[in-house]
Amino acid sequence: MATDTSDIELTAQCLCKAQTFTAQVPRASLPLTATFCHCTSCRHLTGGMHSTSVAWPGAADAIVEAPLAEYVFSPRLTLLFCGTCSSPMFWRSRLEARADAYEAFTGVLSNNPVPGLIQVKDHIFVNDTLDGGVAVWQRHLNGDDAKDAPIPCYSDWPHKSEELDPATLSAKDPETTPDDIAVHCRCKGVSLVLRRGAADFAAMDPAKLPFFVEPGTHKLLAGFDACNSCRKMSGVDVFNWTFALLQHIDYPGGDGSFPRTTPALKTAVSSLNRDPRLGTLAMYASSADVQRYFCSRCSASVFYAVDSRPDMVDLAAGLLDSPDGARAESILVWALGLMVWMDDVKGGWREELLDAVNRNSEAWRVDRGIPRNWAVIAREERDAKAKAKAKAGAKS
Template sequence: MASAEDLVTLTANCLCKANLFTTQVPKSKFPLEGWACHCDSCRHVTGALYTLDTPWPEPRANVDVSGLKTYNFSPKYDILFCPTCSTPMFFAHTAELEHKLGVFTGTLKNDPTDLVKITNHIFVGDTKDGGASMWLRKPNTDGNEAQRYKARDKDERGAPAEPIPYDWPPSHSMTGFEAKTNSPIPIKCKCKGVNLVWQPGTYDGKKVSELPWFVDPSTHKALAGFCACESCRLTGGCDVWNWGFAELKDISYATTQSSFPSSSTDLKALVDAKDPSLGTLAYYASSPDVQRFFCNHCSATIFYASDDRTFMVDIALGVLEAQDGARAEGVFSWAYGAAISHIKENEGGWRYELFQRVTKEGEEWRISRGYPKNWRILARERAATKS
């Protein structure tokens, strides 16, 4: 039996802290093996561009999950999530109650211990463009490549599948950084209780000073970027969170002619009034002036809204169905290589170095594809030079 000095307390909790789970794990077991899934279902059930889980080191029978809500994700798995704040906590096997739960790694405390090692990326083919796997090809401290697979890592007979090349997908199969598309993009959670459409804004003829702050002056694409804050991470149970920005006036209902709220204040009021047109949309106020909108049936994160900019929302990129791929580069100008927002919150913990590797890989990805630097990065560089 391991001594107290050889044990690490593994802690997982949801955003509102109503659900907290702890267990003791021998230091020799770290890093825990994690499997990243990029399938359409995982993206739409969380709002993240991928999910990552690792076995919870206790039998399900020993874990009190009575405070969590259950969503039947597939014939084999349920997702157990917080009904208040929507944090997905566990994947649970539907047929074996004694089976170990799979904990979403984004819910784990940011301890100094090197907690998780990503071994495989599965269903990367669903993303069309590689999705988040492009900055998670070498995510671990050992520097080795995490193998990526178009579907499962094993075939129907259990034999190892063929991994996809390091530089997949090829450049010619992608939209490109400059070209902007204007096709409407569905916003859907996994259960389709939230069913909306975003028509990317057109800003032709507008002066630079008339553009929203998140719109590229040259391409008129909206900004997409990375966040490392605890609240975003816990919202969707994903370590590396990605948002895209949009004006609420460009969002509409998919199945009705009613006008969608043009301000987050009105959107919040409609949710409070339980307006049926919103379907399963709910929100959690993570601070007095912030609302995090989610599906209260399947847990998917949908929007982030703030009272200091009520005309817009951040869209969780995993719930978009863009024709060109999960990253929707046809409508978003990605801040590849930029310092991840709120990265300093993670100093002293295992995620800090993970985020640094993500930043490095994002920049390598940008350069390998010949993409120019995002306009906001260039503006910051110019300001730093002048100062």
């Protein structure tokens, strides 16, 4: 077979489209290899459960000249992000005696129809998660699950640590976790608390619990989201949201004065006389009825709010600082085996990656005998009904 000498055009584009970067990539140089970093800092920087980046195959000039916001992450690493919509775009790493090197966040890359465009090389800093984080659902992402060796996981940097199996890590004392869970971005400009709300949920008619509250346990659903807007905003291909009533979000040591509705939140953040405790919380309206909240200093995604649900927000799961571990299973219940908005990624390289995450999480559930959760079942029933209705409609 002749070697394919054609190039593909890869773009890195932020959610508001103000920042677009293009690279011509020879097919022969593919795949690009990604590192998933599960460290505490990356989770609080993106709002996702890890960061994920590849060496940027394009020229650096356009990046150097672009009006990107900067956040100094460490002496060696600076984050470059869109100041309008908060999409993390690139890491700039300062290499000794060499020019700067750039890595692109994979979540902002175009979804080219090139299967295997990105291969996951390793998972790093997995020990920071305490419980293995989402690395446990990402062992086989590069093709044939049954045949491929698991993607290596390291407790720290690969050159500084041994490989480990994240499934051997376990949550710390989930029963002793506090009622209030700290919620903060990397720079702590956004610093809030999430209340469990156990008493409130217990007082509700069980039939009227919010859709994201597990009957009986009153844990909050944490989902897997393939939506294009969420991956662009966070830089992470699969975004994990949990959900909260605004009445359960407050300032640390607070008095319940955090805005209780999404219109009130919008007004509070936009006000010239804003409450200083809102800190660096900023907003980008990604459509007429949707507000996306983020940290204006470090870029972390914080909330997704939509006008039709005024009493609640989607909350970025990576911001939770639950003492039991990154998966925060003392308060969250994960929608294993359910990836929503998959239609967004159909036909591109991302479809394979996200399908694999879904298969991995479902296999984990089955292996451990974890029952399918109520929200996954409800979703399937809804989808089946819609399908049946569409079929009946098509016949008539």
